[in-house]
Amino acid sequence: MIKSIVLTQKEIGHDSHRFVLIMINGVISKRKTKKKIRDEYTWHKTIDRATLRWPTDGAQVVKHKQLILTSLPINCSWCNPQTGLSFGLEFGDLIKRKMGWIGESIESVKSMKIRDSLFQFITLGMIVSSALIIWKGLMCITGSESPVVVVLSESMEPGFQRGDILFLQMSKDPIRTGEIVVFNIQGRDIPIVHRVIEVHEQRQSGEVRILTKGDNNDVDDRMLYAQGQFWLKQEHIMGRAVGFLPYVGWATIIMTEKPIIKYILIGALGLLVITSKD
């Protein structure tokens, strides 16, 4: 038998951390955040604490999950006695009392889970698509097909170490000696980050012939180029390094070298997104 329902709004910290305590017959029945309450109940903002006396026949089940108080107590100043339909309640305990636990579990599966999982699915989609937007946006701004690369080799030490991140740009400016370029060689799947040491720009076609060398290497890169290739051309160049961030690329290196860690991480993140409630 429900004699009274006490709703108490508690504020902790800033706005998003509001509690609503729901007490039925003096026993705490539920804690909800303000956000949830606002979604599920018609909640009056100005109220701080409200006590509802529960008339035995004052409540009835409407739409099989909503309890609406028809006769309202006088000391409830925040609801409208004239219309008598100002406060919709919807929570498990009351439903349980009216419908039994089977009805309640069906209800919770029907209403909460589907909505929640849909919401989480959308959140996940938002995260993935915003990451994609950032990546593609960087591609547009920098003009390079891979605007961020991780340094994998030690050939540019001590300037760039393994695990550092380089930001690339692909501008129209001609390539000159001293610049650090990222280039692709036919038959090699990993791009190389090295410094330009020689440039010959042809007068008529404007084409360039480039020779590169790693700062930490003793000889130039002719050995690395494809068989019979003496010079790099513009088409081999993926971009030139303009910015530098140390250590950040280690995560990528670890993940490519130990794929198990990658799967564990993805799994854990996915689980976190799916199970997180707020």
Add this chain to the structure above:
Amino acid sequence: MHSFGYRANALLTFAVTILALMCAIASLSDNLNTPSPSAQIEILNINWFQKQPHGNDEVSLTLNITADLQSLFTWNTKQLFIFVAAEYETPKNALNQVSLWDAIIPAKEFAKFSIHTSNKYRFIDQGHNLRSKEFNLTLHWHVMPKTGKMFANKIVMSGYRLPEDYR
């Protein structure tokens, strides 16, 4: 809501944001530095000068490089990469840049130096245009930051000329 995961996430996000901000500020602070570097390069000797069997000219030089690059160092400077390049025009190429010598300066105290060296990399033309060729020697520097944007600049020294004959 106030679960461990939530707090850990908030803390991590905050820490990463602050770190990124500090990196950005460190990189931006490089702009406040107005360096005044100076350099002088002297060709002491033409060691040899010849035409390779397949037709390209090659020359070997001895250089004396004196420079004071201390003002390029800021608190965000990891190292300085410097190199000397020969720059010249030929009928075929509008620009030829050939790196002759380079060095890494790891700290400010090594940024004032005078070095006596022959060219570290081979000075080979694409063709045989080097006889009595006028060329520039350019000292380039690339500032590698601890984090952020890389800077580069150069000092051009003109008026060098190679001899008329192979030797």
